[in-house]
Amino acid sequence: MEKIKENSSGWSNGMARNITFIVTKDCQLACKYCYLVGKNSNERMTWEVAKQAIDYILSHEDDFKEESVIWDFIGGEPFLEIDLIDKICDYVKIEMYRRNHHWFNSYRFSFSTNGINYHTESVQNFIKKNIEHLSIGITIDGTKRKHDLNRIWKTADMKKGGGSPEEERGSYDDVARNIPLWLEQFPNAGTKVTISSADIPYIKESVLHLYSLGIHEVNINCVFENVWQEKDDVKFEEQLLELADAIIDGEFYKDYTCSFFNENLGKPLDRKLQNQNWCGAGKMLSIDAAGNFYPCTRFAQYSLRDKRAWMIGNIYDGIDKNKLRPFLVLDRCIQSTLECIECEVAEGCAWCQGENYDSADTSTIYQRSTAICKMHKARVRANNYYWNKLFRKLEFKGIAKKESVDYAKLSNSNNLIC
Amino acid sequence: MKKLIGKVTEEEKNEIQTFFERRNGLNELAKILTVDNTELYEKLVKDMSETERNFQSWWDKMADKYQWESVDGGSWEINFENCNIMLVMPKKGGEL
Amino acid sequence: MLQYLIIQLDNTSTSFCHYSNTKNRPLLITLDNLKNGILFAMKENLMVQYVLPDYELPAEYIEAMESIDNTKIASYQSVYANNADIVVLNGWNKEYLFDKDDVYVLRVDKKELFGKCSEIKEKIKMCRRLNIVITDVETFTDVDFELYRSVLKEFSIALEDSFAADFVAQLNVLTDRMMLDKMNNCNAGCDSITLAPDGRFYVCPAFYYENEYNIGSLVDGLDIKNPQLYRLEYAPICRHCDAYQCKRCIWLNRKTTFEVNTPSHEQCVVSHLERNASRELMMSVRERVEFLSDKEEIKDISYLDPFDLRDEWL
Numbered sequence: 068m069e070k071i072k073e074n075s076s077g078w079s080n081g082m083a084r085n086i087t088f089i090v091t092k093d094c095q096l097a098c099k100y101c102y103l104v105g106k107n108s109n110e111r112m113t114w115e116v117a118k119q120a121i122d123y124i125l126s127h128e129d130d131f132k133e134e135s136v137i138w139d140f141i142g143g144e145p146f147l148e149i150d151l152i153d154k155i156c157d158y159v160k161i162e163m164y165r166r167n168h169h170w171f172n173s174y175r176f177s178f179s180t181n182g183i184n185y186h187t188e189s190v191q192n193f194i195k196k197n198i199e200h201l202s203i204g205i206t207i208d209g210t211k212r213k214h215d216l217n218r219i220w221k222t223a224d225m226k227k228g229g230g231s232p233e234e235e236r237g238s239y240d241d242v243a244r245n246i247p248l249w250l251e252q253f254p255n256a257g258t259k260v261t262i263s264s265a266d267i268p269y270i271k272e273s274v275l276h277l278y279s280l281g282i283h284e285v286n287i288n289c290v291f292e293n294v295w296q297e298k299d300d301v302k303f304e305e306q307l308l309e310l311a312d313a314i315i316d317g318e319f320y321k322d323y324t325c326s327f328f329n330e331n332l333g334k335p336l337d338r339k340l341q342n343q344n345w346c347g348a349g350k351m352l353s354i355d356a357a358g359n360f361y362p363c364t365r366f367a368q369y370s371l372r373d374k375r376a377w378m379i380g381n382i383y384d385g386i387d388k389n390k391l392r393p394f395l396v397l398d399r400c401i402q403s404t405l406e407c408i409e410c411e412v413a414e415g416c417a418w419c420q421g422e423n424y425d426s427a428d429t430s431t432i433y434q435r436s437t438a439i440c441k442m443h444k445a446r447v448r449a450n451n452y453y454w455n456k457l458f459r460k461l462e463f464k465g466i467a468k469k470e471s472v473d474y475a476k477l478s479n480s481n482n483l484i485c
Numbered sequence: 486m487k488k489l490i491g492k493v494t495e496e497e498k499n500e501i502q503t504f505f506e507r508r509n510g511l512n513e514l515a516k517i518l519t520v521d522n523t524e525l526y527e528k529l530v531k532d533m534s535e536t537e538r539n540f541q542s543w544w545d546k547m548a549d550k551y552q553w554e555s556v557d558g559g560s561w562e563i564n565f566e567n568c569n570i571m572l573v574m575p576k577k578g579g580e581l
Numbered sequence: 582m583l584q585y586l587i588i589q590l591d592n593t594s595t596s597f598c599h600y601s602n603t604k605n606r607p608l609l610i611t612l613d614n615l616k617n618g619i620l621f622a623m624k625e626n627l628m629v630q631y632v633l634p635d636y637e638l639p640a641e642y643i644e645a646m647e648s649i650d651n652t653k654i655a656s657y658q659s660v661y662a663n664n665a666d667i668v669v670l671n672g673w674n675k676e677y678l679f680d681k682d683d684v685y686v687l688r689v690d691k692k693e694l695f696g697k698c699s700e701i702k703e704k705i706k707m708c709r710r711l712n713i714v715i716t717d718v719e720t721f722t723d724v725d726f727e728l729y730r731s732v733l734k735e736f737s738i739a740l741e742d743s744f745a746a747d748f749v750a751q752l753n754v755l756t757d758r759m760m761l762d763k764m765n766n767c768n769a770g771c772d773s774i775t776l777a778p779d780g781r782f783y784v785c786p787a788f789y790y791e792n793e794y795n796i797g798s799l800v801d802g803l804d805i806k807n808p809q810l811y812r813l814e815y816a817p818i819c820r821h822c823d824a825y826q827c828k829r830c831i832w833l834n835r836k837t838t839f840e841v842n843t844p845s846h847e848q849c850v851v852s853h854l855e856r857n858a859s860r861e862l863m864m865s866v867r868e869r870v871e872f873l874s875d876k877e878e879i880k881d882i883s884y885l886d887p888f889d890l891r892d893e894w895l
Binding site: 377393395397429432434 | 794806807810815817818837838839840841842844846847888891894
């Protein structure tokens with residue numbers, strides 16, 4: 068019997084509390100699509116701040132009742148601060164155990180890295196020490212030309228605020244060399260790919276390239292920011308149709324996934340039964356180098372273009388729960404336009420609460436950005452094509468459609484990257 | 486080679502998954518805890534043997550309940566995503 | 582739909598609500614802006630509410646102000662206190678002289694409210710209506726909630742006696758809820774807007790005094806961004822709530838939760854303490870006399886913050 072590989076739903080099925088340490092705002096790269104507008108090399112978290120944050124969180128168990136926890140480390144590039152991270156993780160383990168905290172039985176350390184320092188001794192020692200509790204995602208955008216289009220090294224001039232296209236140097240080779248080691252240590256690891264306007268022509272070749280590197284799960288999505296040019300949706304749809312053909316004809320669907328194709332996509336949503344907010348902001352906690360708390364990293368000042376940071380407290384005074392209330396009562400319809408509410412292909416159309424806030428006309432999270440609308444509609448058309456073609460193929464091979472659908476049940480219709 | 490031989494309930498799966506997670510946690514804690522931290526070290530040692538015992542008794546209890554197939558040199562494995570129990574066959578001579 | 586235009590005539594015009602007047606130096610609205618504001622109100626069919634300063638205004642201002650039907654709000658100390666429709670008492674003073682036909686707004690902080698409860702209680706029956714505005718409601722703790730519950734109980738006793746004696750005194754925090762069948766909130770940004778001395782429109786005077794955003798000007802016109810967020814249907818907690826007398830203060834929402842449509846825990850609990858005290862008062866009076874027979878009994882509920890019910894709505 069033929070099978071279709073399912074997208075993974077993530078550890079703890081998305082029900083874990085996510086606690087993010089912004090350990091540094093520095094990075095070796097200067098990716099062109101990076102939403103972190105305020106990166107710098109000055110704001111590094113100190114051990115004292117990290118320790119106090121952990122003490123606060125673990126001593127307020129009643130406010131953190133989720134069964135599981137993901138201790139998440141981001142930057143900038145988190146592995147630039149591997150010594151601090153190692154110390155934090157050791158302390159977290161000891162303290163969870165010492166306090167008989169319920170999270171000791173269900174925790175992960177999660178990293179989203181550019182992969183450049185992956186092979187270094189300090190990172191490797193850390194991995195060996197914590198291998199059973201790690202989730203590490205290396206970002207590689209696809210083929211060399213696609214990756215190097217955006218993911219470029221920061222130059223000395225950029226550090227001073229300048230830089231020119233002639234100086235640009237891509238980072239593909241520095242990342243790709245670490246992929247085999249990464250996949251050896253985490254065979255089921257997935258990568259995330261971000262699509263901006265200039266990347267559209269390279270989507271198909273990039274996904275297939277990542278498969279060829281041995282990456283079985285490609286989580287890919289369009290940026291939420293308003294970057295799209297005229298006809299981008301047409302080009303995007305063409306790329307996805309070509310990719311659909313390649314995946315089906317090459318039978319990659321058996322062992323590989325690409326999050327662009329998802330059976331639970333592009334249907335209307337019920338106003339009452341499917342009114343949940345999509346984004347998890349507010350159910351997460353981010354901590355920056357100064358010890359301030361945010362509902363998600365996207366609400367820290369270095370992530371925001373036009374708005375003030377949405378601080379919900381700090382390690383000294385604790386969490387101001389009033390500042391979280393808007394997130395916890397937010398539903399889909401209240402933040403959507405009538406066009407979005409009545410959209411015939413609404414299912415799977417995602418949003419980022421931080422981007423909504425940043426692009427809103429007033430200082431609110433209750434105004435949904437619709438910059439991604441035409442790209443979502445193009446994705447839905449290509450997705451419909453993909454499943455129609457795949458089911459037809461499987462029917463010809465003698466596998467009844469219903470059975471195929473059962474196999475193809477995808478666990479998470481919103482498998483997107485924040 | 487693996488062979489599907491049975492399935493446990495969601496609750497049963499949750500029980501073994503907790504033991505599994507705890508055992509992993511204790512093992513990784515053991516890598517950083519030193520003997521001079523007497524109080525925690527003693528707690529850890531005791532906890533490790535208790536967790537191992539719980540772990541084993543779950544398999545005994547389930548094997549008794551479901552009467553799963555077994556072979557000499559083989560082992561059972563659980564898939565936490567779908568609660569399936571697999572029989573992992575022993576490797577034959579020359580098999581890698 | 583917009584119904585009211587509040588014209589804050591001077592920077593020093595009294596606050597009549599939760600916000601503090603942070604501007605001490607007089608800045609009178611220009612006569613042109615006053616006239617243009619009145620013209621705007623006439624064209625948009627708005628009722629005008631003037632918030633007067635304590636000092637005497639030039640004659641041409643008074644003349645302009647009277648060119649439209651209006652309501653006047655002035656502080657107890659203002660030279661206009663005797664002509665005002667609503668007199669604002671900033672802080673408690675037992676020497677205040679009340680007029681039985683007048684409406685008063687008493688702005689007090691929690692310390693004064695809890696400490697002077699028995700003095701205030703005696704004055705409830707001496708005016709047509711008393712609106713109590715607690716100026717630091719956002720700082721309430723669990724202890725304060727309990728103290729406020731006791732204060733409401735004290736006020737209820739005074740009101741119950743007056744109702745039994747056939748004098749219907751009005752105290753906003755206890756009697757409003759009994760009369761209401763639906764939400765009756767401040768509705769700034771929705772039913773009312775404010776014209777400030779700088780010639781710009783604001784959601785309410787607090788947005789002017791707290792240096793928040795404006796919503797247009799007399800020159801450029803009114804421009805309320807995300808206007809739906811000021812409406813009840815777009816208030817995710819309030820639209821499920823039956824504390825109908827709650828002010829649902831847009832500015833306090835903005836200050837405490839960053840969102841104009843989301844109230845703080847403190848505002849919700851205080852309003853529910855009032856709601857529940859109204860319920861008990863209504864039941865007690867009904868045991869003695871026939872009372873508001875056209876109104877339904879207020880339901881018994883188990884929560885003080887409707888936010889706790891959010892899982893039932895989502």
